Amino acid sequence: MSTPTLTPTRPDPSAPGAALTQRRSRPGELAFRVAMQSCLAVAFGVLASLLGWVLIKGWNRLDSRLWTEMPTGLTSRLDTAGVQSALVGTVWIISLVAVICLPIGVLSAIYLEEYANNTRWYNRLLELNIQNLAGVPSIIFGILGLGIIARTLGLGFTVITAAIVLSLLVLPVVIIASREAIRAVPQSIRQASYALGATKWQTVSRQVLPSAVPGIATGSILALSRAIGEAAPLLVLGAVTFITFNPDGLDSAYTALPIQIFTFIARSQSEYTELAAGAIVLLLTIVLAMNSIAIFVRNRFEKRW
Amino acid sequence: MSIRDVSAAASPPENESEVTTVNPDTTSRPAVNIAGVQPAAGHQPRPTTPVMELSGVSVYYGAYEAVRGTSMPIQEKQITAMIGPSGCGKSTILRSLNRMNDLIPGARVTGSVTYHGQDLYAKEVDPIEVRRRIGMVFQKPNPFPKSIYDNVAYGPRVTGMKVANMDDLVEKALRDAALWDEVKDKLKTSGLSLSGGQQQRLCIARTIAVKPEIILMDEPCSALDPIATAKIEDLMFELSNDYTIVIVTHNMQQAARVSHYTSFFTAEVDEKQERHGRLVEFSPTGKLFTNPTDKRTEDYITGRFG
Amino acid sequence: MTTSTRSAGSAAGNTLRRGRRRPVESIVQVLLVAAALVSIVTTVGIIIALANPTIEFFQQVSIVEFFTGTSWTPTFLQKAYGVLPLVSATIVVTVIALVIAVPIGLGSAIYLAEYAKPGTRKVLKPVVELLAGVPTVVYGFVALFALNPLLQKWWPTENGPGFQNLLIAGIAMGIMIVPTIASISEDAMSSVPRSLREGAYALASTKMQVSTRVVVPAAISGIVAAVVLGISRAVGETMIVTIAGGLTSDRVVFNPLEGAATMTAFIANISSGDIPVGSLDYDSVFAVGALLFLITFALNAVSIRMVRRFREVYE
Numbered sequence: 001m002s003t004p005t006l007t008p009t010r011p012d013p014s015a016p017g018a019a020l021t022q023r024r025s026r027p028g029e030l031a032f033r034v035a036m037q038s039c040l041a042v043a044f045g046v047l048a049s050l051l052g053w054v055l056i057k058g059w060n061r062l063d064s065r066l067w068t069e070m071p072t073g074l075t076s077r078l079d080t081a082g083v084q085s086a087l088v089g090t091v092w093i094i095s096l097v098a099v100i101c102l103p104i105g106v107l108s109a110i111y112l113e114e115y116a117n118n119t120r121w122y123n124r125l126l127e128l129n130i131q132n133l134a135g136v137p138s139i140i141f142g143i144l145g146l147g148i149i150a151r152t153l154g155l156g157f158t159v160i161t162a163a164i165v166l167s168l169l170v171l172p173v174v175i176i177a178s179r180e181a182i183r184a185v186p187q188s189i190r191q192a193s194y195a196l197g198a199t200k201w202q203t204v205s206r207q208v209l210p211s212a213v214p215g216i217a218t219g220s221i222l223a224l225s226r227a228i229g230e231a232a233p234l235l236v237l238g239a240v241t242f243i244t245f246n247p248d249g250l251d252s253a254y255t256a257l258p259i260q261i262f263t264f265i266a267r268s269q270s271e272y273t274e275l276a277a278g279a280i281v282l283l284l285t286i287v288l289a290m291n292s293i294a295i296f297v298r299n300r301f302e303k304r305w
Numbered sequence: 306m307s308i309r310d311v312s313a314a315a316s317p318p319e320n321e322s323e324v325t326t327v328n329p330d331t332t333s334r335p336a337v338n339i340a341g342v343q344p345a346a347g348h349q350p351r352p353t354t355p356v357m358e359l360s361g362v363s364v365y366y367g368a369y370e371a372v373r374g375t376s377m378p379i380q381e382k383q384i385t386a387m388i389g390p391s392g393c394g395k396s397t398i399l400r401s402l403n404r405m406n407d408l409i410p411g412a413r414v415t416g417s418v419t420y421h422g423q424d425l426y427a428k429e430v431d432p433i434e435v436r437r438r439i440g441m442v443f444q445k446p447n448p449f450p451k452s453i454y455d456n457v458a459y460g461p462r463v464t465g466m467k468v469a470n471m472d473d474l475v476e477k478a479l480r481d482a483a484l485w486d487e488v489k490d491k492l493k494t495s496g497l498s499l500s501g502g503q504q505q506r507l508c509i510a511r512t513i514a515v516k517p518e519i520i521l522m523d524e525p526c527s528a529l530d531p532i533a534t535a536k537i538e539d540l541m542f543e544l545s546n547d548y549t550i551v552i553v554t555h556n557m558q559q560a561a562r563v564s565h566y567t568s569f570f571t572a573e574v575d576e577k578q579e580r581h582g583r584l585v586e587f588s589p590t591g592k593l594f595t596n597p598t599d600k601r602t603e604d605y606i607t608g609r610f611g
Numbered sequence: 612m613t614t615s616t617r618s619a620g621s622a623a624g625n626t627l628r629r630g631r632r633r634p635v636e637s638i639v640q641v642l643l644v645a646a647a648l649v650s651i652v653t654t655v656g657i658i659i660a661l662a663n664p665t666i667e668f669f670q671q672v673s674i675v676e677f678f679t680g681t682s683w684t685p686t687f688l689q690k691a692y693g694v695l696p697l698v699s700a701t702i703v704v705t706v707i708a709l710v711i712a713v714p715i716g717l718g719s720a721i722y723l724a725e726y727a728k729p730g731t732r733k734v735l736k737p738v739v740e741l742l743a744g745v746p747t748v749v750y751g752f753v754a755l756f757a758l759n760p761l762l763q764k765w766w767p768t769e770n771g772p773g774f775q776n777l778l779i780a781g782i783a784m785g786i787m788i789v790p791t792i793a794s795i796s797e798d799a800m801s802s803v804p805r806s807l808r809e810g811a812y813a814l815a816s817t818k819m820q821v822s823t824r825v826v827v828p829a830a831i832s833g834i835v836a837a838v839v840l841g842i843s844r845a846v847g848e849t850m851i852v853t854i855a856g857g858l859t860s861d862r863v864v865f866n867p868l869e870g871a872a873t874m875t876a877f878i879a880n881i882s883s884g885d886i887p888v889g890s891l892d893y894d895s896v897f898a899v900g901a902l903l904f905l906i907t908f909a910l911n912a913v914s915i916r917m918v919r920r921f922r923e924v925y926e
Contacts, residue, residue: 032819039718043789047742050753107646115643130650135911137847139875143900147660168653188447196460196515197437201639229746232849236882258748265752265854280749291744295737423627430627
C-alpha cells in the first residue's frame with residue numbers, strides 16, 4: 001500500500017487509513033426515505049383534506065339548529081331541521097353502553113389476568129373467543145341483535161336493544177385494553193400485598209385496579225367512542241326512519257347520529273347533503289375529542305415501573 | 306455441565322474480592338480469617354425454642370424438583386441466614402415458609418413445614434392467616450404507589466386489625482423501622498419518592514405494622530448501597546429482640562455479621578443433568594464460618610468453591 | 612405504646628385454621644366468572660342467531676346453487692340465490708382497498724419506526740391512532756360526495772365510473788384501513804430489539820438496508836397480522852359499500868367502475884327494509900351473514916396466530 005506510484009490514482013476507499021470523509025452518494029437511500037415519508041404525508045394529507053372538505057360542506061349548518069331542531073323527511077321544512085333526536089339517542093345509547101359494557105369488560109379482564117389458570121383449556125378457549133369476537137364484523141352483531149335480542153327476547157327495536165348490541169360489540173375492546181393495563185402492574189406489588197396477609201380480592205381491588213385505572217380508562221373511552229360511530233348494527237336493527245322525538249325510556253324507539261347521517265345521505269337533495277355534513281362534523285367532534293382524551297390519559301398517566 | 310462450572314458461573318461477584326484476599330494456604334487451616342468476617346462471626350445464639358421446623362421439604366415447579374429434602378429449625382427471636390450460590394433454592398425455601406409459592410402456578414411443596422407444631426400445608430390452613438403471622442420483605446424495595454402513611458396502614462386495614470389509633474400504629478411501625486425521623490414531615494408523599502434504602506425500611510415498617518411473629522427477608526439489601534445496607538443490618542439486629550427473622554442473602558459477610566444461625570445451600574446436578582438445590586449444613590453462625598462440618602461449606606466460605 | 616388489641620406475642624401459637632369466612636371473595640369470584648361468560652354467550656348467541664334461519668334457508672335453496680349461482684336476486688320476482696355476485700364484489704373492493712392501504716400503511720410505519728425523530732414520532736403516532744377512530748359512515752359520505760365526483764371529472768369517458776361504484780368504495784376503504792395497518796405494523800417494528808438493528812449497522816448497513824432487510828423481516832408476522840386484520844375489516848365493513856358501492860347483485864361484476872352489492876351491503880340494504888320474519892328473503896340475510904362470519908373467522912384465526920408468533924419471538 002505504501003508503494004509509491006507515479007500516476008495519481010484515486011485512493012482505494014477500502015484501504016486502511018483511507019479518508020472517512022469521502023461520502024459515497026447513495027441516491028437509493030434518499031429515494032427510499034422520501035418514499036416512506038410521502039406515504040405518511042399522503043395518508044395524512046388525504047385524510048386532512050377529506051375532513052376539511054366535510055367541514056366546508058357542512059359549514060352552513062353548523063349552528064344551534066343542529067342540536068335544537070328535529071330531523072325531518074320533508075324537504076320544505078329542511079331549513080329548520082337538525083339532529084336533536086339523534087344526538088339525544090346517541091347520548092342515551094352510549095350511557096347505557098357504559099353502564100352495561102364497562103363493568104362486564106373490566107371484570108372479565110380481572111378474571112382472565114388474576115384468577116384464571118391459563119393452563120386450563122376453557123380459559124384458553126375464553127381468550128381465543130374474545131380475540132375472535134374483536135374481529136367479527138359489526139353487522140354480524142346487528143344480526144345477533146335482530147335474531148336474538150329484538151325478536152327471541154322480544155325487546156324489539158328499542159334503545160335497550162341497541163345498547164346491548166353495541167355493548168357486546170365493543171366488549172372485546174374493553175377486555176383487551178383492561179387486560180393489558182392489569183398485566184402492566186408489576187408482580188412485586190401483588191406479592192407485597194399478599195405477604196401482608198391481604199386476600200386476593202383485597203390485593204386486586206386496592207392495589208392492582210388503582211394502578212391500572214389509566215389504561216382501563218383509555219381503553220374504555222376508545223371503546224365508547226367506537227360505539228358512538230357504529231352505524232352498521234343499528235341499520236340492521238331498524239333504526240332508519242326520521243324520528244322526530246327524543247327517546248324517553250329503555251323501550252323507546254330511537255335514532256342515533258351515524259344512522260341519522262346515513263338517512264340524510266340516502267336522500268338525493270343537496271340540502272340533505274349539507275345537513276349530513278353538519279351532523280358528521282358534530283359526530284367527528286365528539287368521537288375525536290373522546291379519542292384525544294383517551295390518548296392523552298394514556299400518555300400522561302402511563303406508569304413506568 | 307459440572308458442579309464446578311455451574312457454581313463458578315453462579316457465584317456472586319462479591320466473593321471475588323474475597324478470593325483475592327484469602328491466604329492461599331487456607332486449605333490446611335480452619336478458615337477463620339476470611340476477609341471482613343471477624344473470628345467470632347455471628348451473634349451468640351440464645352437458647353430458644355424453634356417456632357418453625359422444616360423436615361424433608363422439597364419444592365417442585367411442575368415436574369421439576371427445585372429444592373430437595375430440606376430439614377432445619379427456625380429458632381424463636383433469632384436471625385437465621387440462608388446462604389449459597391444463585392440457583393441453590395434458598396429463596397424458594399424461604400417462600401415456602403409463608404406459602405408465597407402458592408401464587409406460582411404449578412408450584413408444589415412436599416415434606417412438612419410446621420409453625421408452632423401446626424402443619425403449614427394442612428388442608429384447613431388458611432394461607433392468608435399464615436402470611437399475616439409470617440411477613441415478608443422482598444429483594445427489590447416494592448412500596449405500593451401510595452403515600453408513606455397508606456403503605457404502613459395497608460396491612461392493618463386489609464387484615465381487619467382492630468386499631469385504636471392508626472396514626473399511633475403508623476408512627477410506631479416507622480419508628481421501629483428507624484424511618485420515622487426521616488419521613489415524619491412527609492407522611493402524605495408517595496412511598497416511591499423515597500431513596501432505595503428508605504423504601505426498603507418502609508417495606509419493613511409496613512411488614513411489622515401487622516405485628517407478624519416471623520419476618521422473612523429475601524436478599525433485602527441486594528439492591529442497596531453499602532450505607533443503606535448497614536442501616537438495614539442494624540435494624541434487623543434491633544428487630545430480633547421482638548421478631549424471628551429469616552434472611553436469604555448471597556452476601557456471606559452479611560450473614561456472618563447479622564445472623565445467629567446460618568444454613569448453607571448449594572446446587573447439585575443429578576444424573577439427568579438437572580440442578581437441584583440442597584441444604585448442606587445448618588449451624589450456629591459462629592461455628593459455620595469458623596469450623597464448618599462439611600467440606601463444601603468450607604470451600605464456599607473460603608471462596609474456593611467446588 | 613399499645614395501639615392495637617393484638618400484640619406480636621398473642622398471635623403466637625394461634626390456630627391458622629380458616630376461622631374467618633370470606634364471603635366477599637366467593638361473591639367476587641362468581642361475579643368474575645359470570646362476566647367472563649358474557650363473551651362466550653355472545654359467540655353462542657351469534658351462532659344460534661345465524662344457524663336457525665340459515666338451516667331453513669338451505670332447506671329451500673340448494674347449497675350448490677348458493678355457492679355456484681351467478682345471480683343473487685331475492686327481492687326480484689325471478690328469485691335467484693347464487694351468492695357469487697356478493698362474494699365477487701366483496702373481493703373486488705377488498706383488493707382495491709389493500710392495493711392502496713398496504714403500501715401506504717407500511718411506508719408510514721417504516722417512516723415512523725425507523726426514520727422519524729423521537730419527538731416527531733411522539734406526535735404523529737397518536738394522530739395515526741386518532742384517525743383510526745373516524746366512523747366509517749364518514750368515509751362513505753366523502754366517497755360518494757367528494758371522491759367520486761373527482762373521479763368522474765378525471766375520467767370523463769362514456770363508460771366512466773357510475774354514481775356508485777366499487778372503485779370509489781375500495782379507495783375510501785383503503786384510506787380507512789391505512790391507520791390500522793400503519794399503527795399495528797409500527798408496533799411490530801418498534802418491538803424489534805435494538806440489538807438487531809445495531810448488529811446490522813455495525814456491519815456498515817445503510818438505513819434502508821436495515822429497514823428492509825432486518826426490521827421488516829423480523830417484524831413480518833406482526834405486519835402480516837396487520838394486513839390480515841385490514842382484510843378482515845375490509846370484508847366486514849358495511850357503511851362505505853352500502854353508501855358508495857352500489858346495489859347490483861343480479862350478475863357477477865368485476866369491472867370496478869360499476870356498482871355492485873357486497874355481502875355486507877346486501878345485509879344492510881335488505882334488513883333495513885321491512886321484510887317479513889321467516890320468509891326466504893329474511894332467511895337469506897342470515898345465510899349471507901353466516902358465510903361472512905365464517906370468512907372473517909378464518910381471517911381472525913390467521914391473524915391471531917401471527918400475532919402470537921411475533922409475541923413469542925420478542926416478548
